[in-house]
Amino acid sequence: EDQVTQSPEALRLQEGESSSLNCSYTVSGLRGLFWYRQDPGKGPEFLFTLYSAGEEKEKERLKATLTKKESFLHITAPKPEDSATYLCAVSPSDGSARQLTFGSGTQLTVLP
Amino acid sequence: DAGVIQSPRHEVTEMGQEVTLRCKPISGHNSLFWYRQTMMRGLELLIYFNNNVPIDDSGMPEDRFSAKMPNASFSTLKIQPSEPRDSAVYFCASSLGTRDRGADTQYFGPGTRLTVL
Numbered sequence: 001e002d003q004v005t006q007s008p009e010a011l012r013l014q015e016g017e018s019s020s021l022n023c024s025y026t027v028s029g030l031r032g033l034f035w036y037r038q039d040p041g042k043g044p045e046f047l048f049t050l051y052s053a054g055e056e057k058e059k060e061r062l063k064a065t066l067t068k069k070e071s072f073l074h075i076t077a078p079k080p081e082d083s084a085t086y087l088c089a090v091s092p093s094d095g096s097a098r099q100l101t102f103g104s105g106t107q108l109t110v111l112p
Numbered sequence: 113d114a115g116v117i118q119s120p121r122h123e124v125t126e127m128g129q130e131v132t133l134r135c136k137p138i139s140g141h142n143s144l145f146w147y148r149q150t151m152m153r154g155l156e157l158l159i160y161f162n163n164n165v166p167i168d169d170s171g172m173p174e175d176r177f178s179a180k181m182p183n184a185s186f187s188t189l190k191i192q193p194s195e196p197r198d199s200a201v202y203f204c205a206s207s208l209g210t211r212d213r214g215a216d217t218q219y220f221g222p223g224t225r226l227t228v229l
Contacts, residue, residue: 031216032213032216032217034217034218036220041223042222042223043116043203043205043220043221043222043223044155044203044220045220046217046218046219046220049214049217051213087155091216098143098160098162098167098207098209098216099145099157099160099168100157100216100218102154102155103154104154105154
């Protein structure tokens with residue numbers, strides 16, 4: 001069974017204080033690893049997809065990296081508007097499966 | 113481009129009543145997913161469709177829940193009868209659903225917040 005574990009559950013940072021969120025996964029074969037951002041009262045918003053170990057993607061202050069066992073979402077010099085819950089999900093390489101297995105998320109608060 | 117559209121955004125009902133949630137996926141997307149999100153259990157997949165056909169409904173909690181997709185642009189999730197423990201935010205998502213890289217990226221709607229009294 002596919003499993004996704006995110007840590008920490010919650011993270012409070014001062015504005016400008018860089019940090020990383022972790023996503024550990026267990027899947028029979030990885031088709032893709034996804035990062036989403038969710039603001040209160042809204043649906044998850046797609047950020048990145050990573051497909052193979054060593055791959056990196058960047059968007060503004062966010063950079064996602066992938067190894068064979070985990071992914072990191074690095075946040076550089078965060079701003080208060082980066083406050084949100086960040087969700088990680090995996091898609092197995094099984095040919096019949098299109099669903100994603102989500103982690104429980106990391107709630108990030110960036111203080112001004 | 114319009115994203116995934118869900119209605120209603122909020123629903124308050126009394127125990128025992130029928131509730132119908134609606135979803136319009138992104139045009140051209142072949143896969144549609146219904147999720148439920150609670151503080152305790154996080155984001156749970158209830159059912160998903162591919163080309164309007166239900167593929168996996170193993171996440172549907174019990175027979176009180178049913179979902180349909182009569183055409184490529186519309187899906188419903190029905191709860192009958194509703195119970196207080198069904199209170200949650202229900203999300204609909206869609207994806208291209210082909211075998212191409214990137215086609216399994218899911219795009220979520222704004223959700224329906226359901227409260228069953």
